[in-house]
Amino acid sequence: EPEVTQTPSHQVTQMGQEVILRCVPISNHLYFYWYRQILGQKVEFLVSFYNNEISEKSEIFDDQFSVERPDGSNFTLKIRSTKLEDSAMYFCAGRDSSSYEQYFGPGTRLTVT
Amino acid sequence: AQRVTQPEKLLSVFKGAPVELKCNYSYSGSPELFWYVQYSRQRLQLLLRHISRESIKGFTADLNKGETSFHLKKPFAQEEDSAMYYCALKNAGNMLTFGGGTRLMVKP
Numbered sequence: 249e250p251e252v253t254q255t256p257s258h259q260v261t262q263m264g265q266e267v268i269l270r271c272v273p274i275s276n277h278l279y280f281y282w283y284r285q286i287l288g289q290k291v292e293f294l295v296s297f298y299n300n301e302i303s304e305k306s307e308i309f310d311d312q313f314s315v316e317r318p319d320g321s322n323f324t325l326k327i328r329s330t331k332l333e334d335s336a337m338y339f340c341a342g343r344d345s346s347s348y349e350q351y352f353g354p355g356t357r358l359t360v361t
Numbered sequence: 362a363q364r365v366t367q368p369e370k371l372l373s374v375f376k377g378a379p380v381e382l383k384c385n386y387s388y389s390g391s392p393e394l395f396w397y398v399q400y401s402r403q404r405l406q407l408l409l410r411h412i413s414r415e416s417i418k419g420f421t422a423d424l425n426k427g428e429t430s431f432h433l434k435k436p437f438a439q440e441e442d443s444a445m446y447y448c449a450l451k452n453a454g455n456m457l458t459f460g461g462g463t464r465l466m467v468k469p
Contacts (some may be wrong), residue, residue: 249405251406279455281455281457283457283459289461290459290461291405291447291457291461291462292459292461293456293457293458296454296455296456299458303454304454304455304456326439339405339456343455348393348410348451348455349407349410350407350455350457352404352405352406353404353405354403354404355404358436
């Protein structure tokens with residue numbers, strides 16, 4: 249059964265550095281999402297993406313964040329200048345056009361030091 | 362604003378005992394609610410959706426609009442049910458708002 253994959257599984261970076269988190273969605277999915285979960289807190293929506301555009305974003309998703317689908321397969325989340333409070337688990341999810349169900353990746357743990 | 366509340370961070374029961382994981386929500390529109398489960402070292406996966414009114418792995422959940430609740434129930438818990446359970450509310454744009462999660466531990 250196809251699965252959403254995410255790389256890396258764990259990323260350690262210094263404050264102020266740029267990071268790119270990568271996701272490979274299931275091939276027939278058209279709608280893509282990023283969520284994050286700070287340790288001990290809720291899973292929070294960041295952004296949704298469809299047809300190469302952001303559909304919806306939360307107030308967390310400020311100018312430091314960006315998403316793109318550069319080559320039709322990867323779906324990336326970039327954080328331009330990381331802060332300590334960006335340390336979290338980041339989940340990618342996707343769904344196809346006929347289903348409500350979002351399929352989640354295993355997550356990337358981002359640690360900002 | 363939409364919000365999901367799961368009042369219990371941890372629920373511990375013995376095998377064979379009934380389980381009820383509580384979920385309350387606030388949403389101005391017509392709610393669409395889900396339960397997601399995350400087993401140890403696995404990814405988040407959909408357990409059930411209120412519109413389907415189905416039973417998955419013996420779990421059921423009924424949407425109570427009067428009480429704004431969507432509690433998850435199972436009459437007889439099994440050890441393999443031990444996991445994190447998240448209640449989630451979907452808005453019109455498919456954004457999911459999650460509750461804080463409840464860790465269910467089923468003891469032998």
